Amino acid sequence: MTEKLTIALAGNPNSGKTTIFNNLTGARQKVGNWPGVTVEKKEGKLRHKDYDLKIVDLPGTYSLTPFSIEEITARDFILNENPDIVVNIIDASNLERSLFLAIQILELGRPALFVLNMADVAEAKGIKINEKKLSQLLGLPVVFTIGNKNKGIDNLVEAAIEEVSRFSEGKESRDIRYCQEIEGCISRVETGIIQSEMNIDGILRWNAIKILEDDKIVKRKFQDLSDQASERIFQISQACRKRIYDLFEDDFEIVLTDDRYGVIAGIVKETVTNLARKSIDMSRNIDLVLTDRFFGIPVFLFFIWAMFQLSFSIGAYPMEWIDMAVSALSGSLDKILPSSMLKDLLLDGVIAGIGSVIIFLPNILILFFCIALFEDTGYMARAAFLMDRVMHTSGLHGKSFIPMLMGFGCTVPAIMATRTLESNKDRILTIMMTPFMSCSARLPVYIVLAGSFFAEKAGTVIFGLYFTGIIVAILSGRFLRTVFFKGEEAPFIMELPPYRMPMLKSLLIHMWDRSKMFLKKMGGVILIGSIIIWALSSFPRSIAYSVDYDEKINALKADYSQMIATAAAQEAEELNRQLSLELKDIENRKEQERVSNSYIGKIGKGLEPIFKPIGIGWRASVALVTGFVAKEVVVSTMGVLYGVGTDEGEGEALEKALKKSGMTALSALSMMVFVLLYVPCFATVVTIYRETSAKWAGFNLIYTTMVAWGMSFLVYRTGIMLGLS
Template identity: 40%
Template sequence: MALNKTSRKETEVKIALAGNPNSGKTTLFNELTGSRQHVGNWPGVTVEKKTGHAFYKEYALEVIDLPGTYSLGAYSEDEVVARDFLTAGQYDLVLDIINSANLERNLYFTIQLLEMGVDLVAVLNMADEAEKKGIKINKHKLSQMLGAPVVETVASKGRGIENLLAETIKNRDLTEPALEINYGAEIEDLITEIAKLFMEYDFTNQVNHRWAAVKLIEHDPEAVKLLEREVGSSKAKKIKSLIAERELKAKDDFDNIIIDKKYELINKIITESVKAPAAGQEPENMSDKIDAVVTNKYLGIPIFLVVMWAIFKFTFTLGDPLIGYIETLFEVIGGWAGGLLTGLGASPLVASFITDGIIGGVGSVLVFIPNIFLLFLAIGILEDSGYMSRAAYIMDKVMSKLGLHGKSFIPMVIGFGCNVPGIMATRTLENKRDRIISILINPLMSCSARLPVYVVFAGALFPNHGSTVVFSLYLLGIIMAVVMSGVFNKLLFKGERSHFVMELPPYRFPTAKGVFIHMWEKTGAFLKKAGTIIFSVVVLIWVLANLPLGVEYASANSFIGHFGRFVAPIFKPLGFGSWQAASSLVFGILAKEVVVGTLGVVYAAGETGLRTVLATQFTPLAAYSFMAMVLLYTPCIASLGAIKSETQSWKWTLVTAGYLFVLAWVVAFIIYQGGMLLGLGA
């Protein structure tokens, strides 16, 4: 399946990494390309294909990292991405990444690729883990039986990468015949007949015809579609009825025979090329011992809550003093810049732009770098350890009451970092209904962009209970997500229950490299956001606060003041009817950090620090109501964009934007008015 080289240089090679989840594809991708893609220890970390470049001698390699998949069956959206890429054949060579310690199941995928006629190099990754288990693989024999080159690597330690590159270049023009498995007389006869019909009907598609016939016998919906497209539906129907007719006569299910024969071959390969300690059930290992506790019927959920609480405690206790320093730093810079600019005879307008606009606005947001940093450090450790899929397991019981299952919980946890990858992570859900509901509720998971809002308000008005207040908001988000998925389940969809199947990968000690990659990437994204969108909006707001010409800066008569006053009545019953709060919420839809940035500008907080101002402008009850509003209301533009592209529907995008605003308003109303009734308004 080598690419047509005529249009490209001889030294350009395009390779794709494919294989089971948790076989180390992304780690290897990072090693090969020097990229810093996020690696995690749960099925579904990579949900889209990623491209990187590697160089070896005079060759330039384009490397594509595909989402992990157990087979070409493609039951979920991320697997479809991988399958479509592999069947389209736009590459020179596939590196099939195999977890050497888990050979049987990984080879099931390898066999499918070979049967399809994919030219591949089998990469026995995690060779060290196999060694530890006493598994000895005869590479030569394995290569012979598969009809494909075999290379050994330990991607996590960077071992075998040079050799892999050399082998890749050596085999870039590999064209091996497709693997043929003997499926027994009944099926073989049928394959021959289908092949004849292919000829007769002029089926000329470039896919391997034997493979296409086998897929048709398996009733693979994609193969059926391909056939209909190529020969028309009436001829396709003839082939389908031929298969149905044979199936009726046969005494065993064709599907079963095909799967059994594949495993038979795999077992033969393993018996002849692998030496392993006596097969059968392994004794309880470390992971099982940990699981016995963390997945316990009674302890599971409390442990999960403690883990969450520990993450926030960690983020705050360590972050708070650092915020203090940075805040002081900005205040000093603000005061110093103000003084300097006035001293230099700069116009008051320029001085105001620097101190109120840039330092008050962008500075108010940048103060929170330590929190963002620590939060992603904690999430990185969580993802790398393997606890993620356990959290999904634990929550299955709760989620299934709502018609979802545990796997839908993973996108929610990812959403704590940022809702955009959270929404994309729903690709791993096999069922369309599960996916839509999971997308609709994902913005309820409190992302890192809301964190600055909480921290500034909690610091200003709840100085002694900061982390408890913030933790309660995260919980409020989870509870609302649970309630709303129940509502959507009742309102929107009936029946069609999906089933829960998910691998629980062995626990791994998080590597410093993996965790730091995650942390840098996210902190970098936060800085970039501060430099682009937050900066632009802050400048816009500063301009609006200075217009019309001659108006007192950020007064009720400025443009932003007029605008805020126009919107404010909506928020009055919620306890924050000031024009400043109202305009910050409106602009906050551009990015949630902008809420803090806007408040910084309109309160001219450049020289005093935002917390000091807020303490005089809000009561604790109003502040809590405001935080609940920021948590729940209309998601940021980036999230809405992700919802649009994942659902391919404006309807769902608008539904999300609308229902969340109403929900936020109602919840904030109950908090504020309820609090007033209870006498908490002081």
């Protein structure tokens, strides 16, 4: 039985499309005009085995954006006439220019075949294209032809028929993914279309993109279906377009075009080898260094080190100002309020807890500013490209490193960003690895411990922790891939957008958007956590002390009062100073005994056998457990447990309290490693559950905690063996 198929030929002008059309159809052509359009229409027929093929030569065009008559005609035919397959004729000697139309054809979601024509011209120019890799990346067949020599035409026809057959068996077109902001807009408009329940033509994603591009033809079709529903969709689109303009100071169409060229640059980087010397643009000149296989990674590591050094060094100044403000507030309230449980709650619970964390806001802002700088300049994509070879050791590719890099900011959106990965195995594996990337919530813990025990080397220590997280993530990925995710790696396209001069407005918007999460936690989970920790550390109120501290205090005052009464003025001043220090020491010992006998002390003592082998005391172990709610709570818990914040700066008081408690540089390092590697927070576990399943969420919780304990044990015991304790 003869089967009829319609093949549409699309391509840029001068790509050899008409030559191939003539080779396919010979004298079996019909020439006229498209209905209502003064553009030449060519149709031809071809008999191939059991198939009657109708070949339609679409007008040559560089784009499917509906501006010119040629563009509208080509797009309308593909959308409305539903050809069985679109064959895109590409000038192989000018792949980068030709791929802009090719990307738009892919977005239509229809069966497609890419034909690399003029293969001989490309070869003469020293251009070598890996057609198998190109086919893998785009998810469609790619064939070479030499149209003017009638070479490869049979391969073209065979590949087209096979691709139509694959789509009839359920194959779907591969989506091209763009930057996070663009993808977020597409997702919101898609949701609006789904909720409208309109019966639309074409695939959902393509319609969403066209509405965001303010495509008048598509918008008119939506209005014809339902004025009310379409208006809601257009409002979502307008809000998205405004956000893109606020971020980039350019229209959505321009930003999307840049992203399309970024995808194209990534495709070319992966598939084209240019054996001849040629002039290259500024982005490529920069890439010669930044993506070089030898220099690229050291440069990347330097940028990451500089980011954390800046966060620590520049952030130290505003930290001091906030520290002084919190201290002044605490001191003022201490003098104003009468002694009561409410006063203890306010000073030792709310202010000590929140104050211990809010001083790190400048560091968080600087960190997010640097991450936004990497994204807006286009360097983030280069970092992922650099890490491609490293990521392959985990059975993944560089594209998986982008969500992981986002994990430096916050793990929750980083895990959600894995949706751009096409392979479900790759998605789950990347999700399992991402929690090892040190999120900004952990930074306050590092700053307190590294600042207290490593002083001027704190920035380097923090950089080392972040780098350790990357290494553990990659090694963990290799292990998990071998055990749970066996199989071939999925192909991918690495987007390499052009370098842009970042706009301050865009950087500040990105920085503020991400920092708002930190501030919301202040009034939510951190406040509640601080109050709970205070309550657990303040009760029971009646405790049987091992020593009568009040009697010791009275005796000490009596002794000193006699000495001061008989001493000279200068000597009396020194005696008063000594009395103050000794009284403070007794009060501290009394407070430590009180806390150790409180409910939270009992919890800590119960946890001590688990954490003692890794050098972590009971107070720190309680802080680690409460850190499961949110990592910022680790610092606020320590602030409450050590009773800091009422007589001097939060940071300075906590630093002294940590050293007095017996914590050493080695045990501080062990604790930082544990904080680095155990599950970031409860919200992360919930997000993993939503993105995968309860099984993987539970596994990640147990797995990350085991890895954290094991690495801390290794660090602590190795340090003791080397005599570093």
